[in-house]
Amino acid sequence: xxxxxxxxxxxxxxxxxxxxxxxxxxxxxxxxxxxxxxxxxxxxxxxxxxxxxxxxxxxxxxxxxxxxxxxxxxxxxxxxxxxxxxxxxxxxxxxxxxxxxxxxxxxxxxxxxxxxxxxxxxxxxxxxxxxxxxxxxxxxxxxxxxxxxxxxxxxxxxxxxxxxxxxxxxxxxxxxxxxxxxxxxxxxxxxxxxxxxxxxxxxxxxxxxxxxxxxxxxxxxxxxxxxxxxxxxxxxxxxxxxxxxxxxxxxxxxxxxxxxxxxxxxxxxxxxxxxxxxxxxxxxxxxxxxxxxxxxxxxxxxxxxxxxxxxxxxxxxxxxxxxxxxxxxxxxxxxxxxxxxxx
Numbered sequence: 498x499x500x501x502x503x504x505x506x507x508x509x510x511x512x513x514x515x516x517x518x519x520x521x522x523x524x525x526x527x528x529x530x531x532x533x534x535x536x537x538x539x540x541x542x543x544x545x546x547x548x549x550x551x552x553x554x555x556x557x558x559x560x561x562x563x564x565x566x567x568x569x570x571x572x573x574x575x576x577x578x579x580x581x582x583x584x585x586x587x588x589x590x591x592x593x594x595x596x597x598x599x600x601x602x603x604x605x606x607x608x609x610x611x612x613x614x615x616x617x618x619x620x621x622x623x624x625x626x627x628x629x630x631x632x633x634x635x636x637x638x639x640x641x642x643x644x645x646x647x648x649x650x651x652x653x654x655x656x657x658x659x660x661x662x663x664x665x666x667x668x669x670x671x672x673x674x675x676x677x678x679x680x681x682x683x684x685x686x687x688x689x690x691x692x693x694x695x696x697x698x699x700x701x702x703x704x705x706x707x708x709x710x711x712x713x714x715x716x717x718x719x720x721x722x723x724x725x726x727x728x729x730x731x732x733x734x735x736x737x738x739x740x741x742x743x744x745x746x747x748x749x750x751x752x753x754x755x756x757x758x759x760x761x762x763x764x765x766x767x768x769x770x771x772x773x774x775x776x777x778x779x780x781x782x783x784x785x786x787x788x789x790x791x792x793x794x795x796x797x798x799x800x801x802x803x804x805x806x807x808x809x810x811x812x813x814x815x816x817x818x819x820x821x822x823x824x825x826x827x828x829x830x831x832x833x834x835x836x837x838x839x840x
Contacts, residue, residue, distance in 0.1 A: 502798055502839065504832045505544035505807040506537050506824065507579040507732050510557035511755065514814045521817075526556040527563060529817040534567035536821050537574055540828025544575035546609065546732075546807060549582050551617040554758065561594045568602035576602055579697075579732060579807065580611030580678040584632040585618035587656065588640040589664055595673045596666050604670045609697055610637060611678030631655060634688070637677070641692040644672040676730065679711065686711050690718030690727075697730040697807065700781045705731065705797045712801050730805030731797060734812050735783030737790050737826040744785045749773055751813030783808060787826050791834035798839060806835075 510530050513521055521529070534545045545567065547560040557563055564576040576598065581591065591608075599606035612633045619626050635653040642649045646667045652658035676697045677689040689696045696715055698708050712729055719727060734752070738744035749770065756768040776782040783790050794806055810823050 501804060502835075503543040503575075503805045504794075504827075504835070505546055505575070505577070505805065506533075506542055506827065507546045507548070507807045507809040508533070508811040509548035509550055509555045509579070509809075510563070511811045511813055511815070512554050512556055513811075513820070514816050516816050516818060520814070523553075523556040529820075530557070530563055531566045531570065532817070533820060533824060534564075534574065534576075535570050536824045537828060538567075538571035540825050541832065542574060542824070542828040544577055544607065544805075544807070546577040546579035546607070548579045549613070549618075550615060551621055552615065554755075561598050564606070565598055565601055568598065568605065573605075575605050575607055575674075577607030577674075577676075578609050579809075580609045580613065582613040582618050583610040583636050583640065584612050584629065585622045585624050586636070588636045588643060589659075589662075592640060592643045592664055592673065593666070596664070596668050599668045599670070599673055600666055604668070607674040607676065609676040609678050610640065610694075611680075614680070628655070637688070637692065640675075641694065644675060646672055676728075678732070681708070681711065683711070683714060686715045687718045690715050690724065691722050693719065693722065693724035693727065695728040695730065695804075697732050697805065698801075700731050700733040700797075702776065702781050704779060705733065705781055706800050709801055728804035729802065730807060731801065731803055732807045732809055733781050733783055733797075734809040735790060736810065736812065736815075737785070737787055737808075737823045737831055739786060739826075741785040741789050744789075745774070745777060747819055748784055748812065748815065751815040753813070755813035787830035787834060790827075791831045791838060794831070795835045795838035798835070 512526050537545045547557055547563055549560050551558050560578045568576055595606050595608050632655050635655045639651050643664055648661040648663050650660050676695045679685045679696050679698050736744050736748040753768045760767055777784045783793050
């Protein structure tokens, strides 16, 4: 199993603080993010995945451009998204952008498609939220056909029809590697299986073991659709420091800032230290020393039969220097420990 599992990092490009506690510009956050990708490559991490948002607390609205910058200064790390909001993008143009990234990075591009947990992109690009489900369903259908890199004919309600259309550039590896991000609904799992596309489960609260039902459903739905077995991955928040106490103390205030803002926007409750500690100890937060985090990752990989684990290492306005430290520990200590545990 240890040879089959890959280990990545996810970030939304959170607007961060400098070491003196001042808020950085979004431009500087983007430059820092490129440095974080370089650090991940040097630490031996398999992939870095960057989310798309259109709001002031996240700096990244064009992940493919940031990934291209990282590609130009790295040699081996895979370059993906976490996630790309397919519903408010054009599948043809999106495929062209990532096929271009794949060429520039010598086959290292990936894309994770999703509906997104925020909705700012819909009015920004002229889409009606009333079409939320239709937009994703139709655009996923089109994108899945584009992956063949053969002439396609397609029609739907959300964009102009295509007849024997070709999309360029074509990749050297037979299509852009694609995942679908799953927030935790059976319908999303079955839809991904229908298209035969690997899934990444967003495990952001509660015991990760509860997602075993979705993994089982996915594999059964793949078989019923006549598709071969596909990889399953997990995206989960976390932070690595030298000790358990240090990791919790460094992360909590920034994690709380992030979660409390979302709670205000969505009518939720502020994050308490009790809830945070409970999620660290028995839930979805992978926070602690390298050994503590490695043991928890290995358990979840076994329980869910994962092919990929992606640690969302940026959670709120944590300074760049602390993020770099976490990246280094994850790559040089956590991942080797997980592989030893799995063996």
